[in-house]
Amino acid sequence: MxxxxDEGALTKRASAGPSLYFTSAMPKSGVKAVLGILHGYADYGARYAHVMGALAEHGIGSVTIDMRGHGRAGGTRGYCNRFDEFLDDARELKSLVRDRAKGAPTFLFGHSFGGLVATMSALAEPAPWNGLILSAPFFGLALEVPRVKILAGKVASRLYPKLGLPSGLAGKDLTHDVERANAYDGDPLVFPNATARWFTEAVAAQERALATIPRLTMPLYMVFGTADKVASFSQGKRLFDAAGSKDKTFDPREGLFHEVLNEPSWKEIVDPMARWMLAHV
Incomplete structure (x- = not known):
């Protein structure tokens, strides 16, 4: 092919924070567009290598970063002082995408928690993106969290912000692909805990997303598995419907789990996504 x-540590940052790690896959000629990829929680960029390769077949380059506290980036695993630190990381991704696009159209993609980050980033700084693509965005949990647990989380966030609680994520709950599920469970760069501060910051960001999503005007594409056990399908559809974008596409995938791009049918999801991008260049 x-x-x-290209890949490596991004140590020189425009904003303060730990070093990040980037991965890029660019067609050697005829670049039609470039996609910036934001991974999910306890996730990291290299897990999207198969997607990046498939996009390149369409003439679409892609760049991803490991956000702070994830993958090969620096920082405490799964921790942030405040949600906006992830928006700083998204700015670093934007800079990498711009450098590689060299004037070609650019798009922003986010999966799960990365979808929440991508949405808030696109709302705050819509340029230069030609469109926003969300995969199972984390606008709410699939299972309702008891209010007492949320209150306990807020207390822990203030007193013990780095306290890690089991996330409960297992590969079998993310994809029907047994090989990929087992790879997730055995991946040393995937971690099993969610920190108290991250959780409360994520919940607060979800509330802001619901309040501000009507301001989103760029083209929007959202894909969601109807059997998602992690992110709330109904809450995702609610925010999709509330988005101010006049050009928007909702792509429900019957029976698929949270990581739609790691399902056996992932190529059947990437190809329409690529065609959507090329229709918006």
Whole structure:
């Protein structure tokens, strides 16, 4: 495949924070668009390598970063002082995308928690994105969290912000692909805990997203598995419907789990996504 691959530590940042790690896959010629990818919680960029390769077949380059506290980036695993630190990381991704696009159209993609970050980033700084693509965005949990647990989380966030509680995520709950599920469970870069501060910051960001999503005007594409056990399908559809974008596409995938791009049918999701991007260049 005629693709130029690159990866490495991003130590020189425009904003304060730990070092990040980037991965890019660019067609060696004829770049039609470039996609910036934001991974989910306890996730990291290299897990999207198969997606990046498939996009390159369409002439679409892609760049992803490991956000702070994830993958090969610096920082405490799964921790942030405030949600806006992830928006700083998204700005670093935007800079990488711009450098590689060289004037070609650009799009922003976010999966799960990365979808929440991507949404808030696009709302705050819509330029230069031609469109926003969300995969199972984390606008709410699939299972309702008892109010007492939320209150306990807020107390822990103030007193013990780095306290890690089991996230309960297992590969079998993310994809029907047994091989990929087992790879997730055995991946040393995936971690099993959610910190108290991250949780309360994520919940607060979800509330802001619901309040501000009507301001989103760029083209929007959202794909969601109807059997998602992690992110709330109904809450995702609610925010999709509330988005101010006049050009928007909702792509429900019957029976699929949270990581739709790691399901056996992932290629059947990437190809329409690529065609959507090329229709918006």
């Amino acid at each position: 005629n693709i130029e691959l």
